[in-house]
Amino acid sequence: xxxxxxxxxxxxxxxxxxxxxxxxxxxxxxxxxxxxxxxxxxxxxxxxxxxxxxxxxxxxxxxxxxxxxxxxxxxxxxxxxxxxxxxxxxxxxxxxxxxxxxxxxxxxxxxxxxxxxxxxxxxxxxxxxxxxxxxxxxxxxxxxxxxxxxxxxxxxxxxxxxxxxxxxxxxxxxxxxxxxxxxxxxxxxxxxxxxxxxxxxxxxxxxxxxxxxxxxxxxxxxxxxxxxxxxxxxxxxxxxxxxxxxxxxxxxxxxxxxxxxxxxxxxxxxxxxxxxxxxxxxxxxxxxxxxxxxxxxxxxxxxxxxxxxxxxxxxxxxxxxxxxxxxxxxxxxxxxxxxxxxxxxxxxxx
Amino acid sequence: xxxxxxxxxxxxxxxxxxxxxxxxxxxxxxxxxxxxxxxxxxxxxxxxxxxxxxxxxxxxxxxxxxxxxxxxxxxxxxxxxxxxxxxxxxxxxxxxxxxxxxxxxxxxxxxxxxxxxxxxxxxxxxxxxxxxxxxxxxxxxxxxxxxxxxxxxxxxxxxxxxxxxxxxxxxxxxxxxxxxxxxxxxxxxxxxxxxxxxxxxxxxxxxxxxxxxxxxxxxxxxxxxxxxxxxxxxxxxxxxxxxxxxxxxxxxxxxxxxxxxxxxxxxxxxxxxxxxxxxxxxxxxxxxxxxxxxxxxxxxxxxxxxxxxxxxxxxxxxxxxxxxxxxxxxxxxxxxxxxxxxxxxxxxxxxxxxxxxxxxxxxxxxxxxxxxxxxxxxxxxxxxxxxxxxxxxxxxxxxxxxxxxxxxxxxxxxxxxxxxxxxxxxxxxxxxxxxxxxxxxxxxxxxxxxxxxxxxxxxxxxxxxxxxxxxxxxxxxxxxxxxxxxxxxxxxxxxxxxxxxxxxxxxxxxxxxxxxxxx
Numbered sequence: 001x002x003x004x005x006x007x008x009x010x011x012x013x014x015x016x017x018x019x020x021x022x023x024x025x026x027x028x029x030x031x032x033x034x035x036x037x038x039x040x041x042x043x044x045x046x047x048x049x050x051x052x053x054x055x056x057x058x059x060x061x062x063x064x065x066x067x068x069x070x071x072x073x074x075x076x077x078x079x080x081x082x083x084x085x086x087x088x089x090x091x092x093x094x095x096x097x098x099x100x101x102x103x104x105x106x107x108x109x110x111x112x113x114x115x116x117x118x119x120x121x122x123x124x125x126x127x128x129x130x131x132x133x134x135x136x137x138x139x140x141x142x143x144x145x146x147x148x149x150x151x152x153x154x155x156x157x158x159x160x161x162x163x164x165x166x167x168x169x170x171x172x173x174x175x176x177x178x179x180x181x182x183x184x185x186x187x188x189x190x191x192x193x194x195x196x197x198x199x200x201x202x203x204x205x206x207x208x209x210x211x212x213x214x215x216x217x218x219x220x221x222x223x224x225x226x227x228x229x230x231x232x233x234x235x236x237x238x239x240x241x242x243x244x245x246x247x248x249x250x251x252x253x254x255x256x257x258x259x260x261x262x263x264x265x266x267x268x269x270x271x272x273x274x275x276x277x278x279x280x281x282x283x284x285x286x287x288x289x290x291x292x293x294x295x296x297x298x299x300x301x302x303x304x305x306x307x308x309x310x311x312x313x314x315x316x317x318x319x320x321x322x323x324x325x326x327x328x329x330x331x332x333x334x335x336x337x338x339x340x341x342x343x344x345x346x347x348x349x350x
Numbered sequence: 351x352x353x354x355x356x357x358x359x360x361x362x363x364x365x366x367x368x369x370x371x372x373x374x375x376x377x378x379x380x381x382x383x384x385x386x387x388x389x390x391x392x393x394x395x396x397x398x399x400x401x402x403x404x405x406x407x408x409x410x411x412x413x414x415x416x417x418x419x420x421x422x423x424x425x426x427x428x429x430x431x432x433x434x435x436x437x438x439x440x441x442x443x444x445x446x447x448x449x450x451x452x453x454x455x456x457x458x459x460x461x462x463x464x465x466x467x468x469x470x471x472x473x474x475x476x477x478x479x480x481x482x483x484x485x486x487x488x489x490x491x492x493x494x495x496x497x498x499x500x501x502x503x504x505x506x507x508x509x510x511x512x513x514x515x516x517x518x519x520x521x522x523x524x525x526x527x528x529x530x531x532x533x534x535x536x537x538x539x540x541x542x543x544x545x546x547x548x549x550x551x552x553x554x555x556x557x558x559x560x561x562x563x564x565x566x567x568x569x570x571x572x573x574x575x576x577x578x579x580x581x582x583x584x585x586x587x588x589x590x591x592x593x594x595x596x597x598x599x600x601x602x603x604x605x606x607x608x609x610x611x612x613x614x615x616x617x618x619x620x621x622x623x624x625x626x627x628x629x630x631x632x633x634x635x636x637x638x639x640x641x642x643x644x645x646x647x648x649x650x651x652x653x654x655x656x657x658x659x660x661x662x663x664x665x666x667x668x669x670x671x672x673x674x675x676x677x678x679x680x681x682x683x684x685x686x687x688x689x690x691x692x693x694x695x696x697x698x699x700x701x702x703x704x705x706x707x708x709x710x711x712x713x714x715x716x717x718x719x720x721x722x723x724x725x726x727x728x729x730x731x732x733x734x735x736x737x738x739x740x741x742x743x744x745x746x747x748x749x750x751x752x753x754x755x756x757x758x759x760x761x762x763x764x765x766x767x768x769x770x771x772x773x774x775x776x777x778x779x780x781x782x783x784x785x786x787x788x789x790x791x792x793x794x795x796x797x798x799x800x801x802x803x804x805x806x807x808x809x810x811x812x813x814x815x816x817x818x819x820x821x822x823x824x825x826x827x828x829x830x831x832x833x834x835x836x837x838x839x840x841x842x843x844x845x846x847x848x849x850x851x852x853x854x855x856x857x858x859x860x861x862x863x864x865x866x867x868x869x
Contacts, residue, residue: 045835065824072577080726209564221460244461
C-alpha cells in the first residue's frame with residue numbers, strides 16, 4: 001500500500017513536470033533555438049487577462065508565461081534577481097507602484113513610436129518607462145434611497161459635518177486609497193489632506209475594513225450612505241450571478257466627484273524590465289494589449305476604461321456617462337505615495 | 351559517544367543552512383537606513399504591539415476552550431456521537447485561516463445565506479445578521495481554524511499520558527474536578543502548550559485575515575513598512591520584534607517538561623455519560639463542529655459546485671497535481687530533517703545544537719513572504735535562476751522546510767523524547783552503532799509520529815500562501831494561490847472551487863492522522 005502511494009507520487013511528479021509545456025530546465029536551450037516567449041510579472045489576476053494572453057499567443061506564436069502576485073512582491077523579486085531576472089514585462093494595477101518600479105531602476109524604455117495611436121499623453125510616462133493598459137476612476141457610490149445626489153460635490157466635502165456616521169471606505173493599506181490620498185496632497189497640500197482624512201475618520205460609519213464590494217454591500221445593508229469605490233467593482237456586482245449582489249449593486253448610484261478639477265483616476269500600467277531577455281516580444285505584447293480590440297476586451301470583460309480612444313466601452317460604463325478626469329500626472333501620484341501613507345497614519349485612518 | 355562528530359557537523363550545517371535566508375534578509379535590512387522608523391514608532395508601533403498581544407490572548411484562550419475541553423470529554427467519556435466527534439473535530443485543520451475569515455464574512459454579509467434566511471423568515475435581512483468584521487469576529491474565526499492543533503495535542507496527552515496518575519488520585523479519594531485541575535491539566539500541560547504554540551505562531555504571522563478584518567498587528571505593520579512605506583530596514587526591525595515574540599513563546603514551552611512516561615493505554619474504557627450530561631456533551635461538540643467546519647464547508651461546497659464548470663479545466667487539474675506533488679515532497683523532506691535533528695539532539699546533548707534547532711523552529715512564526723524574499727536573495731547570490739521550474743521547485747521546498755520544520759520537528763521530537771535512553775544504551779553496549787539503534791529501535795517506534803508529522807505538514811503546506819506566491823515558477827498555480835487570486839479579485843464564489851479541492855485533498859492526511867491516533 002505504501003509502495004503504491006510513493007510510486008503514484010513519483011508518477012505524479014514526473015507527469016507534473018512534463019506536462020508543464022515551458023518546462024524550464026531546458027528554457028535556455030530553447031531560447032537559443034529561438035522559441036518565442038515573453039515572461040510577465042503581473043499584479044492583474046483577472047480571468048480576462050488569461051483570455052487575452054491566449055489570443056496573443058494564437059496570433060503571434062509567442063508564448064506568454066505569467067507569474068501573478070502583488071506588485072510589491074514582484075518588484076522586490078525583480079530587484080533581488082538583478083541581472084538574472086527572467087522578467088520581461090511588469091504589470092501593476094496602480095500608478096504608485098509602477099512609479100516605484102521606475103524609481104527602483106528596474107524598467108527600460110518602451111518604443112513609443114510603434115504603439116497604437118490614440119493614446120492620451122497622460123497615459124504614457126514622459127520618459128517612456130511605462131504605459132497604461134487600462135484606467136479606473138475612484139468614485140462615490142451613494143445610496144439611491146438615502147442620499148440626494150445634489151448634496152454630493154467633491155471628495156473633500158465628504159469630510160463635512162453633514163456626513164457624520166455615513167461614510168464608508170476600506171483600509172488605508174489599499175493602494176487605490178493611497179493614490180487617492182496622493183492626489184489630494186497634490187491638490188490641497190499635506191496639511192489639507194491630513195485634515196480631510198481626520199474629517200473622514202470622524203465621519204466613518206464603521207472602522208475601515210473589507211474590500212470595495214463590501215463597502216457597497218454595507219450601503220445596501222444600511223450601515224452607511226456613501227462609499228469610496230473603484231468603478232469596476234460596481235460593474236462586477238451588477239453582473240454577479242448572486243441576485244443579492246446584483247441588488248446591492250442596484251441599491252447605489254455612481255457620482256463622479258470633483259468635476260471642476262476632474263475625478264481622481266488610476267491606471268493599471270506596464271513597463272519593460274531592464275534585464276528583459278525577450279524585450280522585443282514584450283514590446284510586441286504591449287502593442288497588442290493597446291490595440292483597440294484588446295482594449296475593448298478589457299473594458300467589457302473587466303469593466304475598466306480603455307486608454308485608447310477608439311476602443312469600445314463596456315455598456316455599464318457607458319451608461320454612467322462621460323466625466324472630467326483629473327489631469328494630475330501619474331508620476332506625481334507615485335512620488336507622493338509614501339507621504340500619502342503617512343498622512344493616513346497621522347489621521348488615524350487604519 | 352565521541353564518534354558522532356559527523357552527526358554533529360552535519361546537523362550544524364543543515365541547521366545553519368536553513369537559517370541562511372534570515373542572514374541575507376538581516377544584512378539586506380541593516381545595510382539600508384530606517385527612514386520611516388520614526389514615523390512608525392511614533393504613530394503605529396504601540397498599536398501594533400498591543401493589538402498583536404490582544405489577538406494572541408483572545409485566539410489562544412478560545413483555542414484552549416475549543417481544544418482542551420472536547421479532548422478531555424472525548425478521551426474520558428462516551429456519549430452520543432463521541433466516536434464520530436473524536437475524529438471529526440480535527441476537520442477545520444483543512445480550512446486555511448484566510449479562507450475561514452472570508453467565508454465567515456461571506457456567510458454573514460448582506461448578500462449571504464444568513465441574511466437570505468432572515469429575509470425569508472422575518473422579511474428583513476438584518477434580524478439574523480451579525481457583524482463579524484471586528485476584533486471578536488476575527489478572534490472567533492481564527493480560533494475555529496486553529497483550535498485543532500490544541501485539540502490534537504491535548505487528545506494525545508489525555509488518551510495515554512495522564513491516566514494512571516488520575517486513577518491513583520481517585521483511589522486516594524480525590525474528586526473529579528480537582529483531579530482535572532490538579533492532576534490531569536498540569537500533567538498534560540507540555541502537550542497542550544505545544545499545540546497552543548502552533549496556534550499562537552500562526553496567529554502571529556497571519557496577514558490575510560487580519561488585513562481583511564482591518565486589524566493591525568505586527569505582521570500587518572511589517573508589510574506596511576516594507577511595501578507601503580518602502581522601508582525594508584524598518585520592516586526588518588519589526589521582524590525582529592516578531593522574532594522576540596516567537597522566542598518568548600518557545601521559551602515558555604521549553605520550561606515545561608513532561609515528567610511521566612508514556613503509558614500503555616491499559617484502561618481505555620471510557621465512562622458512559624447519560625441524561626443531561628450526555629446531551630450537553632453532544633451539544634457542545636455539535637455546535638463546535640457545526641460552526642468551525644460544517645458551516646464554512648457547506649458554504650464552500652455549494653458555491654464550489656455552482657462555479658465548478660467556470661473554473662475547472664485541464665489547467666486546473668494540473669494545478670491539483672502540482673499542489674499534491676509539492677506538498678508531498680516538502681513534507682517528506684521535513685520528516686527526514688526532523689528525524690535527523692531530533693536524533694542528533696538525543697545523542698549529542700549539545701546546547702549549541704539545541705539552541706540552533708530552536709532558532710529553526712521560529713520559522714513558523716515568520717511570515718512566509720519574508721522567508722521567500724530571503725530565499726530569493728540567497729538564490730541570487732548562489733546564481734540560481736529562480737525563474738526556472740526545477741530551481742523554483744527546489745527553492746519552494748526549501749522555503750516550506752524553513753517555514754514548517756517546527757510542525758514536524760515538534761511531533762517527532764516529543765515522541766523520541768519519551769523513549770527511554772536506557773534502551774539505547776543497552777543496545778550500544780551490545781555493540782550497536784547509533785545508526786543501527788536509530789534504524790532498528792527508534793524508526794519502528796516512531797512510525798505513528800512520522801505519519802502524524804507528515805500529515806500535519808502536508809496540510810500546512812497546502813494552505814500556505816505568501817511564500818508560494820513569491821517563489822512559484824511561471825504559469826504555476828497551487829490551489830491556495832488560485833483561491834487567493836479569486837478572493838483578491840473579490841470573486842468569493844469562484845474562490846470556493848479551489849478551496850473545495852483543498853478540503854477534498856486534505857481528507858487523506860486527515861484520515862492518516864485519525865488512523866495513527868486510533869492505533
